[in-house]
Amino acid sequence: MxxxxxxxxxxxxxxxxxxxxxxxxxxxxxxxxxxxxxxxxxxxxxxxxxPKISQNIGLAKKWFAAAMEKHQYHGKYYYCYCTKSSHFRYVLHEALKNDIHIETSSAFDIPIVERLKKEGKIKDDTYVICNGFKRAAYIENIARLINNGQRNCIPIIDNYEELSLLTEEIEDNFKVGIRIASEEEPKFEFYTSRLGIGYKDIVPFYENQIKDNDKVELRMLHFFINTGMRDNAYYWNELSKCLKVYVRLKKICPSLDSLNIGGGFPTKNSLAFEYDYEYMVDEIVNQINLACKEADVPVPHIFTEFGSFTVxxxxxxxxxxxxxxxxxxxxxxxxxxxxxxxxxxxxxxxxxxxxxxxxxxxxxxxxxxxxxxxxxxxxxxxxxxxxxxxxxxxxxxxxxxxxxxxxxxxxxxxxxxxxxxxxxxxxxxxxxxxxxxxxxxxxxxxxxxxxxxxxxxxxxxxxxxxxxxxxxxxxxxxxxxxxxxxxxxxxx
Missing domain, CATH: 2.40.37.10 (Lyase, Ornithine Decarboxylase; Chain A, domain 1)
Structure with missing residues (x-):
């Protein structure tokens, strides 16, 4: 038969x-x-x-809210959509219905942000997290956005030169973040991400270039690994190293109040797909909470940048x-x-x-x-x-x-x-x-x-x-x- x-x-x-x-x-x-x-x-x-875009945003917000309540976590959660996953207007319009924030990665993202502001989809207090290696056009566009009132635009410093370039272009005081150059998974062809600043160099960088700069306020530490959020020894080890940098930096930098753990939630690629999203969120919040309590520093606000998971x-x-x-x-x-x-x-x-x-x-x-x-x-x-x-x-x-x-x-x-x-x-x-x-x-x-x-x-x-x-x-x-x-x- x-x-x-x-x-x-x-x-x-x-x-x-x-x-x-x-x-x-x-x-x-x-x-x-x-x-x-x-x-x-x-x-x-x-x-x-x-509708699937809004549904997934709602799920992530629910998981973080539940974990923060369970662990009595005294910080806020901010959902960011990384636009590089899909820049289409219909995607951004749907995503922004859900009180979220966005992350950009190149100079050409900024005109999209400005168009969305003109349409009323993005407000002056919407967080715009600017990642990526920044050259002249990107620097100029970020500065224009901040100079025109986007007070929660936070450029993430990716190399040592960017801070001085931004300082020259931005008229008033501004906020920045620092990206950690995480170590790559052992099977990778290289050891350390080309993006960001090495673990051991972040505190010296803050002390040498930011601490005494009255125009700049360090608000965010940015952590991201290429494999995404996986329940394996590699991910938890890298998160642990990130948290050690955060608590050390927090003790000498009172303005630091946010930890951006990037993205990396997977999408379903099979009818047999299995991934415990709720467990991962719960354990990430728990690990951050425990590390800060042990070091006796306030917990940070948590930012995520979900692109593939969103769209x-x-x-x-x-x-x-x-x-x-x-x-x-x-x-x-x-x-x-x-x-x-x-x-x-x-x-x-x-x-x-x-x-x-x-x-x-x-x-x-x-x-x-x-x-x-x-x-x-x-x-x-x-x-x-x-x-x-x-x-x-x-x-x-x-x-x-x-x-x-x-x-x-x-x-x-x-x-x-x-x-x-x-x-x-x-x-x-x-x-x-x-x-x-x-x-x-x-x-x-x-x-x-x-x-x-x-x-x-x-x-x-x-x-x-x-x-x-x-x-x-x-x-x-x-x-x-x-x-x-x-x-x-x-x-x-």
Missing amino acids: NITYRDLIDQTYYFPTEEFTLDNSHLLFHGIPLMELVEKYGSPLKFTYL GESGGAIYQVLYQKQQNDREKWNMIDSSFITTLPDSWAINKRFIMLPINRWNDPYERVLLGGLTCDSDDYYNSQQDMNAIYLPKFHSEKPLYIGFFNTGAYQETIGGYGGLQHCLIPYPKHLLIDRDGEGHLMVTLFREQQESGEYLRILGYGTEGQDSGAQEELGNQQHEYATKEEIHKE
Whole structure:
């Protein structure tokens, strides 16, 4: 007897999940009827489910509030969104509904902050944490933001020269933070992060450049490690070293009142994903509390900078399997109607895995396959799931179209993939939908951007368009700040 794809999932995972359910043989994601989207908008297709952004922010705030109450922690918690994960206006608008703050990483972030201030989304007392290695343009933009009244803009000092450059440009007194150059995980190719100032150099740096500078107030110590918040010896050891620096610095610097523990909450990459968020938050708050009590210093306010956790699980991509190629006795290649290199670049660049499930035909028999993209590049493929060294999908049938979805793709993929610009082999970027809910819970679908057209590539490459001189460049793309169309899917 043939076993269906649904049987495979049922015997392998706990299914359905919070995010994924079935309507007969069709997959639903947070109640979104994905096949209806495909039937109306076609494929390939990208979408962003905006309510998931607010949901994850709310969860993190709840976990920190509970931990602080449990441990009688006498400090505040501030949730920051790091904009590098996704700079899109719709992401920032959704995130800023939740009384949060933001973290920037380059000079070009600051005009976005200024635009959001003009729109009333960011206030003068919103924290703007400015990370990254700062050169002239970034310094000038930070100074302009502070000079124009952003009193809680805190540039994080990344190297010894930045403080003097900022002091020259900023008119009045200002606050700063210092980033710790943490030691990298043992398996890394180098020992210490290129970002920040070494553990042993932070106190001397404060004493030599900040302590007697009447214009500068040290308010924050910034700690971040590349692997993120993991329950392992490496993370807890680095946090412990950070706390030793904090308490030592606090004893000689009364103005220091905040500890930024960065980000690193993971996003779900498998139906078998397990991560105890509540435990990690509880233990982090507990460790900070204990270290400060032992040293007899006040506990700091805690800042986090969650990027992928904020926006990652809101995104998805849908492709159609166009054709199957039997290349040898064992390998069947399902060719999709787009490219992994261009639309999910992390799957190619760092071998990142996403949740992958068929959108339809769950009641059909399944087979083991490989997935190939449209580019003429041997690296344009996807060959395994996070929790198994294989991909299983309903059997290919030329007369029964098969659609597949990749989920929790909302962080980094657009910017790394060069959204709106050139794509590898000139594969066009897919149509993009925004999905929200109205006050009655109905799904609201908005077309954010159509699929790229050849004219956009011609203009970027300098060919111009028919009837247009190649030197007369038009504004690229459809910069749709006000979106094209809106409609409802009346489905709970």
